[in-house]
Amino acid sequence: MYPTNTGSIRSTYKDAVLSIILVALVGIAKAQSGSLEGLTSTANVQKSEQSAEQSTEKAIAQYRQMLQEANPADLYVIKGESLWNSARGPKRRSLASCDLGLGPGVVKGAWAQMPRYFEDTQRVQDLESRILFCMQDIQGFNSVDLVAQDFNTPERLNISLLAVYVASESEGVPFNVPMSLPQEKEMYKIGKKLFFLRAGTHDFSCSTCHSETGRRIRLQDLPNLTTQDGAGGAYGSWPAYRISTGSIWTMQQRLSDCFRQQRFPKPIFASPATIALSVYMGFNANGSEASAPGLKR
Amino acid sequence: MSDPMRIRLQSQAGVTTVKVLMSHEMESGQRKGDDGKIVPLWNIQDVSATLNGKVVMTAEWGGGISKNPFLQFAVKGTKPGDKISLTWRDNRGDSRTDEVIVS
Amino acid sequence: MNMVKVNFIHLSNKIRPWRDVFVFFLAVLLIGCSHQSQTEPASATFISNSGTDAEYLNESYLKLSFGSSGIATMDRLKQDKTQAICSQSAYEATRLGMPLVTKNTSNSDLLLESLRETNKALIFTPSDLVYFGDYARGEAIAQDGRGKTWTDSVDQLSGGNCYNCHQLSKKELSYGTLGPSLYGYGKSRGVTSQAIYDELKKSPKESPLVQYTWGMLVNSKAYNLCTVMPRFGVAFESLKGFDQSGTKAILNERQLQDLMALLLDPNSPVNRE
Numbered sequence: 001m002y003p004t005n006t007g008s009i010r011s012t013y014k015d016a017v018l019s020i021i022l023v024a025l026v027g028i029a030k031a032q033s034g035s036l037e038g039l040t041s042t043a044n045v046q047k048s049e050q051s052a053e054q055s056t057e058k059a060i061a062q063y064r065q066m067l068q069e070a071n072p073a074d075l076y077v078i079k080g081e082s083l084w085n086s087a088r089g090p091k092r093r094s095l096a097s098c099d100l101g102l103g104p105g106v107v108k109g110a111w112a113q114m115p116r117y118f119e120d121t122q123r124v125q126d127l128e129s130r131i132l133f134c135m136q137d138i139q140g141f142n143s144v145d146l147v148a149q150d151f152n153t154p155e156r157l158n159i160s161l162l163a164v165y166v167a168s169e170s171e172g173v174p175f176n177v178p179m180s181l182p183q184e185k186e187m188y189k190i191g192k193k194l195f196f197l198r199a200g201t202h203d204f205s206c207s208t209c210h211s212e213t214g215r216r217i218r219l220q221d222l223p224n225l226t227t228q229d230g231a232g233g234a235y236g237s238w239p240a241y242r243i244s245t246g247s248i249w250t251m252q253q254r255l256s257d258c259f260r261q262q263r264f265p266k267p268i269f270a271s272p273a274t275i276a277l278s279v280y281m282g283f284n285a286n287g288s289e290a291s292a293p294g295l296k297r
Numbered sequence: 298m299s300d301p302m303r304i305r306l307q308s309q310a311g312v313t314t315v316k317v318l319m320s321h322e323m324e325s326g327q328r329k330g331d332d333g334k335i336v337p338l339w340n341i342q343d344v345s346a347t348l349n350g351k352v353v354m355t356a357e358w359g360g361g362i363s364k365n366p367f368l369q370f371a372v373k374g375t376k377p378g379d380k381i382s383l384t385w386r387d388n389r390g391d392s393r394t395d396e397v398i399v400s
Numbered sequence: 401m402n403m404v405k406v407n408f409i410h411l412s413n414k415i416r417p418w419r420d421v422f423v424f425f426l427a428v429l430l431i432g433c434s435h436q437s438q439t440e441p442a443s444a445t446f447i448s449n450s451g452t453d454a455e456y457l458n459e460s461y462l463k464l465s466f467g468s469s470g471i472a473t474m475d476r477l478k479q480d481k482t483q484a485i486c487s488q489s490a491y492e493a494t495r496l497g498m499p500l501v502t503k504n505t506s507n508s509d510l511l512l513e514s515l516r517e518t519n520k521a522l523i524f525t526p527s528d529l530v531y532f533g534d535y536a537r538g539e540a541i542a543q544d545g546r547g548k549t550w551t552d553s554v555d556q557l558s559g560g561n562c563y564n565c566h567q568l569s570k571k572e573l574s575y576g577t578l579g580p581s582l583y584g585y586g587k588s589r590g591v592t593s594q595a596i597y598d599e600l601k602k603s604p605k606e607s608p609l610v611q612y613t614w615g616m617l618v619n620s621k622a623y624n625l626c627t628v629m630p631r632f633g634v635a636f637e638s639l640k641g642f643d644q645s646g647t648k649a650i651l652n653e654r655q656l657q658d659l660m661a662l663l664l665d666p667n668s669p670v671n672r673e
Binding site: 186189190193194196197198199200201202203204205207208209211212214215216217218219222259260261263264265266267268271272273274 | 456457461462464465466467468469472473474476477478479482483484486487488489492496548549550551563564565573574575576577578621628630631636650
């Protein structure tokens with residue numbers, strides 16, 4: 001079963017009531033700008049509508065600013081950091097010696113250079129697959145077992161917490177995904193091919209929605225992942241706190257739900273193809289500043 | 298064991314704006330879980346803030362406050378070195394206090 | 401009642417956290433303030449694909465990365481010819497009207513044409529030549545995005561999910577822009593009265609408009625091979641069992657008829673508002 005929406009169901013009713021009140025207040029504000037005769041003249045109606053629109057836009061801009069300051073992801077970053085430094089797993093050790101590509105224990109700036117090739121595993125690995133490896137190698141967790149679980153099991157949730165912590169330590173750092181080794185180049189090619197791969201009952205591919213600028217699905221803007229701007233903004237803002245589910249989602253989880261809606265079979269957690277997609281998006285994002293943890297609807 | 302609050306301060310001319318993000322599930326007591334049963338009420342009921350030990354803000358919260366609540370307020374008459382402390386208490390008797398120093 | 405009692409000693413801003421509430425408020429405001437301008441088709445920026453590299457993404461590689469779940473089984477990754485060709489970026493570019501440029505363009509043009517014909521052959525004639533159903537049901541189908549995912553059941557009717565990509569009725573502001581607006585579809589094509597609509601119903605085979613609209617719904621690839629619009633009336637052979645509508649396609653005949661009514665009936669919300 002799918003992760004439950006802990007936030008949306010219970011707040012829907014209260015949201016509806018409060019938003020009706022708020023919309024009514026906006027309506028009242030609109031109506032009160034100007035005299036009665038003034039209201040019947042088009043110019044005044046337009047002016048009052050314009051000023052109401054402007055004050056709405058200001059309010060939305062203010063709200064967006066407040067959101068940046070109040071991203072609940074910050075709470076999960078704190079939890080993730082504490083997990084990182086806790087002695088856990090069968091071997092009762094912390095992840096302090098985990099090498100994310102910049103040397104054992106170096107977390108700051110590491111995610112901005114992932115995915116990358118790792119000598120010790122002889123594989124290109126992304127954020128989650130590398131954390132998974134460290135959990136197995138250093139702490140003794142069974143990664144096969146973890147891969148088989150769903151995103152909402154306790155230990156898989158812990159991986160999301162660790163991921164959001166590690167990503168947050170690259171906030172503001174420009175992406176610099178390496179592309180010099182043959183393994184890295186191959187993964188990029190595979191990722192790109194998968195990006196354009198049409199399959200399933202609906203003939204969908206990633207590119208169906210994500211290869212043009214300025215499109216949206218319903219009211220959700222769609223980033224163009226083939227460009228630096230689009231990839232930088234989108235790839236760089238996951239892991240993120242999703243308000244609708246009241247939880248942290250990582251890129252692996254975002255990909256999984258994308259594939260579900262593409263009517264594809266289910267991607268395996270931290271599998272090669274999913275890493276390849278992150279290589280494709282990450283390299284396309286190079287130069288853009290990482291912004292994770294993000295805040296999504 | 299409750300999770301730490303994330304507190305940020307912005308001070309200007311003796312007025313400090315306190316922005317705090319609290320970690321709490323805040324179950325309204327009206328939501329039905331996956332099993333179809335009501336998830337019991339579990340939320341923060343009281344919040345208070347002190348400046349150097351003196352209470353400057355108290356709040357009583359009802360069921361309308363969301364998960365991971367964000368609270369923002371301003372405190373007058375602060376100077377660098379002052380200690381601002383925030384405490385919440387929930388209906389299960391759990392509480393959490395976190396402190397920050399005004400810079 | 402839900403009360404908030406606050407006791408301030410100093411001046412303060414509002415203290416109620418609005419997080420969840422404002423998201424909904426924001427959504428309602430956006431809906432209220434949205435306008436209906438058309439987005440221009442953006443210039444596509446396709447990074448040139450290196451071609452069909454057989455060693456990548458073959459069956460064994462895909463088996464390492466995907467697994468069957470629910471009704472979404474691994475055979476869904478077996479591409480048919482149309483999917484395979486349109487996965488190449490040179491062909492994908494044609495969906496926006498860009499010219500086909502490959503190593504052997506004339507061969508590719510022929511391939512494009514022949515695949516379009518193959519798709520055209522899959523457009524079936526509805527039973528008893530009934531092309532039109534009920535527009536209210538059509539609107540519901542256009543709003544419904546369920547079906548065929550690994551969390552859906554095999555006997556669940558799928559929706560058309562049209563609003564994901566298209567504008568349709570004037571009232572529905574939550575529409576996507578992946579496809580052109582269909583607002584006023586019938587009206588702007590001359591179906592302005594009941595009499596004209598009845599004539600379409602009586603002689604559907606003689607009406608290019610009816611044939612084109614039906615054809616687009618059943619199999620859009622017959623017209624634009626690499627369009628991103630799904631083939632709503634084409635059977636997907638590997639679907640396990642039938643859904644309750646007795647079809648292995650995304651939509652069944654009745655649903656397609658309802659969508660025809662949504663688009664062409666002068667009384668439909670698409671045309672009358």
